[in-house]
Each structure stands twice: as structure tokens, then as C-alpha cells.
Amino acid sequence: MSIFTGPMRQHLDGKKELTAHEEVVVLETPEKVYIPLYQGNSTKFEVLVKEGDKVKVGTKVAYRNDNFIVPVFSSVSGTVGKVENVMSTTLKPLPHLVIVSDGLNETEKSFETIDYKTASREELVAFTKDAGIVGCGGAGFPTYVKYQFAKDCHTILINGVECEPYITADAAMMEKYTKELIIGTDAMIKMADAKAAIIAIKTTKVELIKKVREALAGYSNITVQEVPDVYPMGWERTVVYEVFKKRYDRLPGEVGVVVNNATTAISLAQAMLEGHGITHKMVTVSGEAVKTPRNVWVPVGTKVKEVVKALGGYTCEDVLCIAGGPMMGKAIINDEWVISASSNAVTVLETKPIDSVACLRCGQCSEHCPAGLQPVRIRQAEKAGDIETIKANDVNSCIECGMCTYICPSKLDVTESVRRAKRRVQLLK
Ligand code: SF4
Numbered sequence: 001m002s003i004f005t006g007p008m009r010q011h012l013d014g015k016k017e018l019t020a021h022e023e024v025v026v027l028e029t030p031e032k033v034y035i036p037l038y039q040g041n042s043t044k045f046e047v048l049v050k051e052g053d054k055v056k057v058g059t060k061v062a063y064r065n066d067n068f069i070v071p072v073f074s075s076v077s078g079t080v081g082k083v084e085n086v087m088s089t090t091l092k093p094l095p096h097l098v099i100v101s102d103g104l105n106e107t108e109k110s111f112e113t114i115d116y117k118t119a120s121r122e123e124l125v126a127f128t129k130d131a132g133i134v135g136c137g138g139a140g141f142p143t144y145v146k147y148q149f150a151k152d153c154h155t156i157l158i159n160g161v162e163c164e165p166y167i168t169a170d171a172a173m174m175e176k177y178t179k180e181l182i183i184g185t186d187a188m189i190k191m192a193d194a195k196a197a198i199i200a201i202k203t204t205k206v207e208l209i210k211k212v213r214e215a216l217a218g219y220s221n222i223t224v225q226e227v228p229d230v231y232p233m234g235w236e237r238t239v240v241y242e243v244f245k246k247r248y249d250r251l252p253g254e255v256g257v258v259v260n261n262a263t264t265a266i267s268l269a270q271a272m273l274e275g276h277g278i279t280h281k282m283v284t285v286s287g288e289a290v291k292t293p294r295n296v297w298v299p300v301g302t303k304v305k306e307v308v309k310a311l312g313g314y315t316c317e318d319v320l321c322i323a324g325g326p327m328m329g330k331a332i333i334n335d336e337w338v339i340s341a342s343s344n345a346v347t348v349l350e351t352k353p354i355d356s357v358a359c360l361r362c363g364q365c366s367e368h369c370p371a372g373l374q375p376v377r378i379r380q381a382e383k384a385g386d387i388e389t390i391k392a393n394d395v396n397s398c399i400e401c402g403m404c405t406y407i408c409p410s411k412l413d414v415t416e417s418v419r420r421a422k423r424r425v426q427l428l429k
């Protein structure tokens, strides 16, 4: 069943002007970094170093070892400390490898570079695996897996849409590393044995589109496609439909497409050209409750509180720190969590009491749900503990986009109710 049925035509107040035209802040190396030993819900990691070992920026320090193999690298030079439990974006403390920086930022190559034009498809997939490239748009899925199993793929779709309010990190990366964006995209075409690639960028990013198109001279197999500035256009299903007018059930491969985030393509190019994995991230730190909203270049493993401190701190006492954007991000109870290889944003908002009123039964949440659900019905069923109605309303198709809360005139947190309903159904399994 395809779940893409909603209108997808809601323009949001993007608030991107807070960071879009500002200089990128390069964060000073913190005294300690905490390299996450988790990805998604997996904590199966092998640590390759021991306490007291000396490492450099780029030293392979651990790898994920479950169904997927994903190496992780030190983001500073210094001395290995203990493995500590630190707050994570899963909302609970999880293991992180502490590395105490010596402040020197000595660097080593993590692996040999590769010329993607002469390498075989299989060599490129293996390279992507060894380089630890993961989805940089928030999900952190290992990139090589998409290509290992890609077949009958005609097009690579590079998602440079970045539809959530506040976030401009991908745009900043595409602006700064335009050449790498194209090289990474070209390599992905080869890895999937595809014919072409399309880079999707919101039509409002006029200067960026111009810059990427100019840089594409000589690449007849890659084009830029402008897409509307609406939410959630960056959702994989939405952007695939917008570009190809095709729907799929589970994966975009069903319609011959592999989708990657723009920063992921850039990270792959940097790995191929320079021989290092993802040790630093461009992160948008924005929102009304941070003193100086900016895009920040951050060593992976830096605590969020250090990043916010470098931007002048908070504007008020009661803040809500969100990993990601305000619509789909996760609110985390403190700022002790760290920037990971898949982080793209920290949104800091003032915690304000919300005066909600009873549901008006206006139906707007159902009208705007991109997954075609009836959030109001799910909310009512959740409140009543009515599992059968929750299941009958296909709650698992909710992508937690936040639209039903955003649109609700009664200021009800409808998304949270739907999330709770989803958890109720998951707990039944
Ligand atoms: S969060 Fe709300 S609007 Fe978004 S998919 Fe879920 S139910 Fe629909």
C-alpha cells in the first residue's frame, strides 16, 4: 500500500534567514569528544583502541558490528579515555568513547583514496563501506547498503530539499562544496549502475541552483530539478513523487531510484578525494532561544552544550533542545548529547506554556496529513485506549512529520498523541 496520499502543499515559515546568509562558525576543538557507539537503535560496536592509546584525527577507533559494518573515526588528536554512557538522541544514555584532545589536531589518512572513474562498481561499494559513509540527513543509514542491493536503478536522486524550518546545513554544504557534491553524485551513478542523477533543490534557493547548474557544465548525466518550497517536500516519498510522479510501497528502488542526501554525496566525495571518513559535521544551530544562530562546523562527538556556548549561550532559562528541526526532530531533556555523523541540526526554542482548547473537529489535521491519515481519529482512539480503532486507522504509516500539531487551530499536540498510539500498537507485537 502506498502511504503517500496527502496534499504536501503546506508552505511553512522557514525561519531560515536566521542562518542562511551568515558565516559558518568553525568550532574550536573541545577538550573532550564523545564518539557515539550507537547508530539508530544499534549499540553493537567493537572498540579498536584502549584507554591511554594515542589517536589522530582520522584514526579508526571502532566499528558497528551487527547486520551492518560501519567504521567510526576519531575527530580529534589526543588520548583515548573510557567508554561512558552519555545522553543520546534515542532519549536515553548510551555508550560513547571518550577521547581527550591534545589540541594539536594532528591528522592521519583513514584509508587510501580512490579514483571512482577507474574503480569498478563493486570496488566503490566496498570503499563506501570502509569509509563509514552514512546518511547525513538525520537517519544515519549506512550508505553502502543502498548500493549493495541496488538493481534496475535508472536514476540517483540527490535530496537537497531541506524542508524543515530553521535548517540550512545542507544548503551551506552544497554552497561550499559544490564540486564535491557533483563528484559524489557522479560516483553514486556508477555505484548503482544508473544512467543519470537529479539533484532536487527548493525553487526558492535561486543562487544555489545557479551555482550548482554552472558547476554541472560537462556533466550531461546530472541535472538540477527545482521543487516547490512546501513541507514535507524533503520526505523521501514526497520528493520521489514530485520528481518522477511515481509512488512506492517500501523503498524507492521499487521505482528504479536510489535517494541520498546532498551532504552524504559530499561526504563520499571527500572520502574518495582525501581519504577520510565523517569526522566533522555542518550543523545548523538555530531557534529563538540561542543567542547567535549559525551553521557550525563541529567535530563529531562534541557535546551540544559546548556548541551552544560557543554561540553565546541561550537567551532564556527554559529551553527546548531538539535534535533536528522543530517538525520531525526529537526534543531531548538536556544538552549533554553529542553531534554525531548523521546530525544536521540543533533547534533551540523557548519552552512556553501552550493554551490549547478542545478539538474543533475542523478536520484540518486530516486534510494536511501527508500520509493520508486521520490524526484526529487516532488521537481520540488513543485517549480512549481503543486499540482496534488505532489499528484500523493505519497508525504505523505516520511519519511523525509534525504537520497535524502545526496546523491544529486548537493548539493540540496531535502528533504526540499519534506517536503514543503508534507505541501502543508496537508494544502489542
Ligand atoms: S505526524 Fe500527523 S500529519 Fe504527520 S504523518 Fe503523522 S499523523 Fe500525519
Ligand code: SF4
Pocket (backbone or CB within 6 Å): 358, 359, 360, 361, 362, 363, 364, 365, 366, 375, 376, 404, 407, 408, 409, 410, 411, 412, 414
Ligand atoms: S486540526 Fe485540531 S481541532 Fe482540527 S480536527 Fe484536528 S485535532 Fe481537532
